[in-house]
Amino acid sequence: MKKIISIFVLALVIFSCGKDNDDNLTPAQPQVAVTFKFTHNWDGTTVNSSNLQTEVVTNANGEIMNMTRLRYLVSRFILTNENGDSFNFDGYKFTNLADESTYNFVPENNGIPAGTYSLKFIWGFNELDNIDGAHPDLNSASWNWPAMLGGGYHFLQFDGMYNVNTTPLPYNFHNGTALVSADVFEQNFAQITLPSSLEITNNATIEVKMNIAEFFKNPNTWDLNVLDTSLMPNYDAQKMIQANVQSVFSLGTITQ
């Protein structure tokens, strides 16, 4: 019995000691934790679970369109400081705009020294992660990309109607591995590097903004009248989305 008590007290002591670290008693290299918070907008108009299905927007090519569903995948977050030290975060982030509980990403291995950083992450999965069927949570969400198109996972599923002011027609703006020809596939992820520098002084929530309109803007002005559905097996469409995603993300505010 005495043993149990001492173990218990010891545990309490260890626990309380661990807690003290937060109080900056060791000012040399305080470790801070980061949370990534993704927000979404269409050229500045916030899009979230409450207005996703009701917002009517106009794309760069002039089509008036609505949005039914928007889900996407990003992975391999890396913060790099001014000395060039990189801090890699495990895991990936699967966001469903209809479900606000998916907007935030709190990496499991989390703790970096305060400093000035730049942020990189991967749009979709790179070839190391994009393994067919390897991620049970994504399989459970039916997020798979067909084996005949190279397998692995969707990076983006964006569905809705365009020309809603005249004759509405569906669009299925989906992105993943590109099919070159039968059984020949090309990686189609994108390395996203956000230019601004991040001053991280304390536990921080970093806002990453997605401007959905940018998918249709540059370098390729997207004409939904030509490319609306069955884009998954269409090599050129896949590569155009990969190019356009580069300007979709930007840094927002940091709260710390």
Add this chain to the structure above:
Amino acid sequence: MTKLLTYSFLLFCFLLTACSDEGTEEYVNKPTAQPLEIPPLFAQLIINPVIPFDNPQTIEGIALGKKLFFDPILSANNTQACATCHNPQNAFTDSSQFSVGIDGNLGIRNSMPLFNLAWNYDEQFFWDGRSFSLEHQALVPVEDPVEMHNTWETVISRLQQHPEYPNLFSAAFGDGIINKEKATKAIAQFERTLISANSKFDNYLLGLVELSPQETNGLNIFMDEDRGDCFHCHGNPNNPLWTDNMFHNNGLDATITDIGLGAFTGDPADNGKFKSPSLRNLKYTAPFMHDGRFASLDDVINHYSEGLKNSPTIDPLMKKVAQGGVQLTNQDKADLKAFLLSLSDASFVNNPDFRN
């Protein structure tokens, strides 16, 4: 000093709980844990099933749930059991378009097959998702006027006076009164054991059998965005549930009368949306759709091929709605059907554990 006090207090709490734990053990009639047997394919490919922390699977709970599921005692006039409309031979649905309640009245929806329900991660049950959790769902049919048309009060008093049920309830949930919460917990435990994972296609994925060329082509049509494009809503070889358990309008009607999910959420954008059914066991579950409008699988395939009707909430994945559908050739239709039937699991409908 305050620290010392806190520690002593915590220690005291700790000892207190430790003691009370030991104390109760002697008195409670403890049921035997019987965790779900997760099929290897499910364990490998998808995340764990949902088991509520306050309703673990037990041998006694499952046995009680099974007895209740097959017992007409739940209905007002003792003529109808859950199994009347959820028949094991039909993968736990029935073969009528609308099920007949005890008073001979017809409901407005087609009965639903019951399997792999613990993998419905969002726990939204019924065609329109209006019931959260199996425990809550099981409360509904007993009092539904077009189904068992009973009251739980009556059911409980019948169970209390029954020669066997009081002992079965004590064995499953310890001593104490019989109530509807215990009854529905037991039914939910039994329902969670209804696992179907032994179709030809499952065995193909496990490397035990080959698909025929026709079935292989059918799978390709299912997965091809240019042809069937069924996989965005109905699973794929890496999602053995063969449903997304989400709600869509798949183009059945131009004018929507049964608004489905919309009646539950109150959002007009949800009108006409119903839960995508699993495509397992279609061999046993006709007729199809929420209103049982299609008598055969051919009717369903023709619907997606050339019968789509436009409406304001139609899912954009019904991309060829302007042409009436995805326009499959007769050969593609036959192959798609062959593939769909490879998802049927004879060992499930014949499982003696699931019979009365």
